[in-house]
Amino acid sequence: MSRRNDGTLGVSIIDPHGGYLADTRPKLQALARCAELHGDHYVRIESIVKVGDTLRVLDLHDPGVRAAVSEFDGAQVASLYEGDLARDYH
Numbered sequence: 692m693s694r695r696n697d698g699t700l701g702v703s704i705i706d707p708h709g710g711y712l713a714d715t716r717p718k719l720q721a722l723a724r725c726a727e728l729h730g731d732h733y734v735r736i737e738s739i740v741k742v743g744d745t746l747r748v749l750d751l752h753d754p755g756v757r758a759a760v761s762e763f764d765g766a767q768v769a770s771l772y773e774g775d776l777a778r779d780y781h
Contacts, residue, residue: 693734703735708768715768719749723760726751739780740772746780747772 693703706722708715719738726736736751749756749771756776763771771777 695734701734703733704737705735706738708738708740716763716766719760719768719771720763723751723757727757737780740769742769742772747777748780749777 692700695701704722704725706718708719722736722738726733730736730752733752738749738751739746741747749760751757751760759776760771
């Protein structure tokens, strides 16, 4: 459970991914689609990957992040987490 800004409790999706797995891209794209369609039901929708010694997160509530994830056509999604779209996870 997560707290909303008004103090009430809500549900979040914090999804750990392994950028090395073959199904990471389609799962991440499905999560982005879920966020687009149902994001208002969740406090946070984030995907996390370990890059080196750092956990990096993509915030799928962000329309720009969702668009980049949806349009991504590469085999290795690590570049999404290593770039400016992601932030360090705290």
